[in-house]
Amino acid sequence: xxxxxxxxxxxxxxxxxxxxxxxxxxxxxxxxxxxxxxxxxxxxxxxxxxxxxxxxxxxxxxxxxxxxxxxxxxxxxxxxxxxxxxxxxxxxxxxxxxxx
Amino acid sequence: xxxxxxxxxxxxxxxxxxxxxxxxxxxxxxxxxxxxxxxxxxxxxxxxxxxxxxxxxxxxxxxxxxxxxxxxxxxxxxxxxxxxxxxxxxxxxxxxxxxxxxxxxxxxxxxxxxxxxxxxxxxxxxxxxxxxxxxxxxxxxxxxxxxxxxxxxxxxxxxxxxxxxxxxxxxxxxxxxxxxxxxxxxxxxxxxxxxxxxxxxxxxxxxxxxxxxxxxxxxxxxxxxxxxxxxxxxxxxxxxxxxxxxxxxxxxxxxxxxxxxxxxxxxxxxxxxxxxxxxxxxxxxxxxxxxxxxxxxxxxxxxxxxxxxxxxxxxxxxxxxxxxxxxxxxxxxxxxxxxxxxxxx
Numbered sequence: 477x478x479x480x481x482x483x484x485x486x487x488x489x490x491x492x493x494x495x496x497x498x499x500x501x502x503x504x505x506x507x508x509x510x511x512x513x514x515x516x517x518x519x520x521x522x523x524x525x526x527x528x529x530x531x532x533x534x535x536x537x538x539x540x541x542x543x544x545x546x547x548x549x550x551x552x553x554x555x556x557x558x559x560x561x562x563x564x565x566x567x568x569x570x571x572x573x574x575x576x
Numbered sequence: 577x578x579x580x581x582x583x584x585x586x587x588x589x590x591x592x593x594x595x596x597x598x599x600x601x602x603x604x605x606x607x608x609x610x611x612x613x614x615x616x617x618x619x620x621x622x623x624x625x626x627x628x629x630x631x632x633x634x635x636x637x638x639x640x641x642x643x644x645x646x647x648x649x650x651x652x653x654x655x656x657x658x659x660x661x662x663x664x665x666x667x668x669x670x671x672x673x674x675x676x677x678x679x680x681x682x683x684x685x686x687x688x689x690x691x692x693x694x695x696x697x698x699x700x701x702x703x704x705x706x707x708x709x710x711x712x713x714x715x716x717x718x719x720x721x722x723x724x725x726x727x728x729x730x731x732x733x734x735x736x737x738x739x740x741x742x743x744x745x746x747x748x749x750x751x752x753x754x755x756x757x758x759x760x761x762x763x764x765x766x767x768x769x770x771x772x773x774x775x776x777x778x779x780x781x782x783x784x785x786x787x788x789x790x791x792x793x794x795x796x797x798x799x800x801x802x803x804x805x806x807x808x809x810x811x812x813x814x815x816x817x818x819x820x821x822x823x824x825x826x827x828x829x830x831x832x833x834x835x836x837x838x839x840x841x842x843x844x845x846x847x848x849x850x851x852x853x854x855x856x857x858x859x860x861x862x863x864x865x866x867x868x869x870x871x872x873x874x875x876x877x878x879x880x881x882x883x884x885x886x887x888x889x890x891x892x893x894x895x896x897x898x899x900x901x902x903x904x905x906x907x908x909x910x911x912x913x914x915x916x917x918x919x920x921x
Contacts, residue, residue, distance in 0.1 A: 514824050516585060516586055516588055517588065518585075521585055524829075525583065525585040525829070526585075528585055528586065528828060528829070529585045529586065532585075532586055532824065536822060536824060537822065539821060539824075540818050540819075540821035540822040540826075541818070542828075543638055543817060543818070543821040543826050543828050543831070544638075544641070544814060544817050544818040544821060546828065546832075547638050547639070547641045547642040547817060547831060547832075547835065548641065548642065548645060548814070550642055550832060550835055551641070551642035551643065551644075551645035551646050551835065551839075552645055552649075554642075554646055554835070554836070554839040555645060555646040555649045555650070555839075558646075558839065558843055559649075569650065569653045569654055569847075570653070570654070571653075571654060571655035572654045572655060572656070572799065572849075572850050574755075574797035574798075574799050574800065574854070575853040575854060576715075576797060576798060576853060576854035576855055
């Protein structure tokens with residue numbers, strides 16, 4: 477892989493980590509203020525819903541990290557899948573000419 | 577129909593899957609085409625159909641994060657993302673947002689700032705919208721006279737960006753992806769701090785401020801402005817998603833379902849930018865933010881007159897605008913693709 481292409485990715489990763497770091501500190505601050513008091517009822521839940529509800533009630537930090545990471549992973553997976561499907565039908569995206 | 581309704585365990589409400597997919601699809605299309613997160617559409621939509629306001633914001637931010645990844649990747653393939661500019665925008669915006677938020681905290685001590693914020697929001701939406709419409713009309717007029725008279729090509733950037741380029745405070749950087757040869761780093765940084773400040777002050781994602789800023793102040797081509805704006809929205813969405821999830825205000829299942837709809841919509845929105853020229857995107861964006869301004873004005877009237885039906889109309893205006901614009905973008909894509917196919921044969 478070209479080094480010039482790696483540098484922006486590394487910078488982006490560092491910024492992302494910094495943002496997550498700041499968010500964790502911010503979140504801990506809020507935890508101390510008792511904003512995590514809200515709990516959901518798990519009585520009628522099962523499967524994935526129950527798992528999410530337990531995570532939400534008992535491990536809020538993991539719920540937050542899980543939500544953020546799963547949205548990112550899901551987004552990347554969809555983007556790759558769509559690219560794959562489009563390429564399969566011969567629809568590849570290329571650089572476009574900018575017209576004003 | 578109950579068969580399409582699912583129980584959302586965290587928000588603790590029953591919600592229609594079809595509705596979530598539709599909202600996701602609409603906002604995905606608009607996001608891919610305009611480079612915005614679309615919180616001003618999703619939040620009222622979820623709220624109108626039964627979500628608690630804070631859950632609506634948190635769930636929306638989570639889906640914006642996932643959607644922005646999809647749309648940014650696609651725009652990047654089309655050469656529409658200026659990574660260097662995007663990174664500067666993120667740093668500048670974060671500082672600006674914090675300054676804006678601190679200003680709100682200060683103003684809150686003085687008195688009720690809600691009304692003031694809504695007025696600034698309205699002025700900004702109508703001001704930007706009208707400015708962009710006038711710019712479009714001016715450009716159309718100039719284009720027709722250029723075609724008939726001299727055949728000269730238009731200059732790069734805008735008159736405002738040209739003036740900003742002349743400020744040469746070191747370090748001076750180049751942005752090849754945006755076609756900018758030399759611009760002071762501090763000028764760009766200041767622009768993003770200003771847009772971030774406005775976002776923090778108004779409590780909005782800021783895509784609708786960032787896009788015109790990239791076009792008119794920085795002088796990016798419209799398609800690059802859309803892609804780069806999405807890169808910034810991606811980081812803001814990621815931070816917002818985590819922050820709201822930590823506060824327990826994100827419904828993961830709803831966000832995932834919306835993301836499926838948004839993924840399809842984003843493909844349509846991004847591909848449509850291929851067939852619509854820069855000024856076409858600008859005028860549609862201007863119409864969209866003027867309609868959003870009307871919606872905020874109705875909300876303001878509702879707050880002042882305390883007549884509930886004005887609030888409902890405000891929601892209908894924003895949802896109607898989003899639906900109509902999605903349809904229009906889809907038609908533009910179909911027309912462009914058909915014309916391209918015809919040209920190929």
